[in-house]
Amino acid sequence: MDYKNCINLKKAMVTGGAGFIGSHLVHALTDLDCHVVVIDNLSTGHMENLSHIKKNITFIKGNICDKDLILKESKNCDAIFHQAAVVSVPLSVKDPVNSAMVNIMGTLNILDAARQNSIKSVVLASSSAVYGNIKKLPAEESSPISLLSPYAVQKYTGELNAKNFSDLFGINTICLRYFNVYGPRQDPGSPYSGVISLFIKKATEKKQPAIFGDGNQLRDFIFVKDVVKANILAAGSAKSNIFNIGLGNYISINKLWKEISHISKFYADPEYKEERAGDIKKSWSNIKKAGKQINYIPDFSFNEGLKLTYNWYMENKKSAL
Ligand code: UD2
Numbered sequence: 157m158d159y160k161n162c163i164n165l166k167k168a169m170v171t172g173g174a175g176f177i178g179s180h181l182v183h184a185l186t187d188l189d190c191h192v193v194v195i196d197n198l199s200t201g202h203m204e205n206l207s208h209i210k211k212n213i214t215f216i217k218g219n220i221c222d223k224d225l226i227l228k229e230s231k232n233c234d235a236i237f238h239q240a241a242v243v244s245v246p247l248s249v250k251d252p253v254n255s256a257m258v259n260i261m262g263t264l265n266i267l268d269a270a271r272q273n274s275i276k277s278v279v280l281a282s283s284s285a286v287y288g289n290i291k292k293l294p295a296e297e298s299s300p301i302s303l304l305s306p307y308a309v310q311k312y313t314g315e316l317n318a319k320n321f322s323d324l325f326g327i328n329t330i331c332l333r334y335f336n337v338y339g340p341r342q343d344p345g346s347p348y349s350g351v352i353s354l355f356i357k358k359a360t361e362k363k364q365p366a367i368f369g370d371g372n373q374l375r376d377f378i379f380v381k382d383v384v385k386a387n388i389l390a391a392g393s394a395k396s397n398i399f400n401i402g403l404g405n406y407i408s409i410n411k412l413w414k415e416i417s418h419i420s421k422f423y424a425d426p427e428y429k430e431e432r433a434g435d436i437k438k439s440w441s442n443i444k445k446a447g448k449q450i451n452y453i454p455d456f457s458f459n460e461g462l463k464l465t466y467n468w469y470m471e472n473k474k475s476a477l
Contacts, residue, residue, distance in 0.1 A: 165190040172240030174201030220262035226269040235391040244348035248307035259310035277328040283311040294442040305434030322396035330390040335402030339380030340468035359420035369431035371410035374438040376402040379461030382454040389450040402441030
């Protein structure tokens, strides 16, 4: 892939590098001849995600809250890509303290290591969750913030700390507000997994999927390779900033199941269940700012990305599903 505007990264740290998004990012960085220090506690990540790229990476099983470890391992890095998090909205509602420890204190620890090691740029995985049920769609970076879940509070706190560290210590902090990321290697293993991975799993098992609420909620799904591209472009950003990273389009959860039924040729009526606490009704990104400032333009349409994802699950059925 061609990353215009990209800084020359000789060494970078990727937290959560054995996870879904992180592992795709590690692959892309090693393709750019960057040496990657991967920090992952393997709570949700898997070593198999990195099995093809043992060369050019240093893997450390560790916690992002471990001050000494992060400080030591991030020395001489040109950038830190902070992907590690407890990513689920419902999990944050169920256990707000644990997710805050990781999502708030872990992020602060990364920023502090960047400060002490004078690291040029820190790219943080933030979330579209910070917009809540916004009135005017699509969401722009300047849209009002509305925090409906502990997860949203935690991600927004990360952004505030990033801004503060940038103002106080001059580190470039680029916060990427991810919309709904999907693609190969997303783990469908928990009820809190991304809806696309769960629906594909159901389709292959020929089982009815669950839809929470009426299924008319809208999501802006973005293919993982486009998110990787956004991260690498963001590391080259000349100044601190916040960007929406989505496709700039949306689909309802009902329609999503229809699309997956169509691809898999398994048709079943979903089982409708009670709406999830903290669930957002409509999520849709305006991505013009990232397009203008870091040259972020998604390469994968939704249909293309969904087919690639479905095919990957079919080819990796034994290990992935
Ligand atoms: C996603 C991200 C989260 C955060 C948030 C921002 C994932 C896994 N989570 O949360 O980290 O960035 O976006 O708003 O990517 N659903 C069903 N049936 C299922 C599973 C889900 O109907 O079996 C619904 C769910 O209620 C929600 C939608 O599908 O309305 C998407 O759910 P999700 O868990 O994939 O992601 P979301 O939007 O809660």
